[in-house]
Amino acid sequence: xxxxxxxxxxxxxxxxxxxxxxxxxxxxxxxxxxxxxxxxxxxxxxxxxxxxxxxxxxxxxxxxxxxxxxxxxxxxxxxxxxxxxxxxxxxxxxxxxxxxxxxxxxxxxxxxxxxxxxxxxxxxxxxxxxxxxxxxxxxxxxxxxxxxxxxxxxxxxxxxxxxxxxxxxxxxxxxxxxxxxxxxxxxxxxxxxxxxxxxxxxxxxxxxxxxxxxxxxxxxxxxxxxxxxxxxxxxxxxxxxxxxxxxxxxxxxxxxxxxxxxxxxxxxxx
Numbered sequence: 001x002x003x004x005x006x007x008x009x010x011x012x013x014x015x016x017x018x019x020x021x022x023x024x025x026x027x028x029x030x031x032x033x034x035x036x037x038x039x040x041x042x043x044x045x046x047x048x049x050x051x052x053x054x055x056x057x058x059x060x061x062x063x064x065x066x067x068x069x070x071x072x073x074x075x076x077x078x079x080x081x082x083x084x085x086x087x088x089x090x091x092x093x094x095x096x097x098x099x100x101x102x103x104x105x106x107x108x109x110x111x112x113x114x115x116x117x118x119x120x121x122x123x124x125x126x127x128x129x130x131x132x133x134x135x136x137x138x139x140x141x142x143x144x145x146x147x148x149x150x151x152x153x154x155x156x157x158x159x160x161x162x163x164x165x166x167x168x169x170x171x172x173x174x175x176x177x178x179x180x181x182x183x184x185x186x187x188x189x190x191x192x193x194x195x196x197x198x199x200x201x202x203x204x205x206x207x208x209x210x211x212x213x214x215x216x217x218x219x220x221x222x223x224x225x226x227x228x229x230x231x232x233x234x235x236x237x238x239x240x241x242x243x244x245x246x247x248x249x250x251x252x253x254x255x256x257x258x259x260x261x262x263x264x265x266x267x268x269x270x
Contacts (some may be wrong), residue, residue: 004034004083014067017067017155017190021056025049030080037084039074040064158195159185162226165199170222181224190227201237202227208240 005236029040032048040048045064051057068075162185163177188198205211205227213220223225228234 004087010187018063019059022063025051025056025060026067028036029060029063029068029075030077032076034084037088039071039076042070042073042075045075071108107187116221121240155186155189158189160187161195162198162202166202166224166227169203182224184228188231188234191231191234193234197238198228198234201234204240208237 015026018026033040036204046052046057049056049060051060064070068077070076073212079107111168114157159177159182163181167173167175185198189195202224204223211221211226226233
């Protein structure tokens with residue numbers, strides 16, 4: 001296929017929460033899929049997206065797991081398979097029509113020459129024969145629906161909600177939402193946790209003695225990358241019972257800035 005139809009409304013609806021790198025990997029996979037009219041071989045997936053680094057390969061695999069299905073060592077895309085099938089049927093129909101002398105005419109009647117319509121009054125000068133409709137300056141309502149935008153907004157709002165709750169819980173009101181913190185929150189949200197799940201896990205870390213300084217180094221682990229390290233960590237902290245708020249070990253050190261923490265309520269000191 002030298003070309004394929006790209007439906008902006010459908011594409012935006014399904015990809016608004018992708019990062020620039022994820023969107024690029026997805027586009028390359030689709031381009032290869034249509035150009036070769038076949039599913040992406042599993043042993044060539046990284047070559048298709050030109051993923052040479054470990055991070056690029058992780059992004060490629062994440063995109064494949066989300067939008068494609070692995071069957072017989074090939075990554076299939078449902079919509080692409082449908083479009084390729086329609087294209088092949090169209091080509092085969094054109095080939096058969098050509099063998100029989102061209103496209104069949106309606107009712108067997110010969111083709112009739114139709115003179116172009118006279119330029120109607122008010123028709124733009126750039127379309128003197130009135131043979132083309134003037135394109136609309138704005139997209140059709142059905143092209144990009146307003147419902148395609150809340151997903152990105154919703155994700156950003158959930159990240160901000162979790163981060164603000166963490167600042168309140170730890171007392172670190174001047175902390176910044178740096179890329180490392182944002183990445184951990186976003187990853188866990190994409191794993192299926194709600195913002196409330198992550199907030200609960202962050203709050204319940206105070207019921208974990210090891211994280212509160214009862215360890216060999218005496219360090220207290222309060223930062224987001226630790227509390228939201230991976231799926232098992234979030235599940236474990238979220239489901240911890242809440243027997244109270246144990247005091248942290250006096251003189252314990254924060255994991256992120258090394259400040260002394262002696263708050264009796266277990267909250268980190270800024």
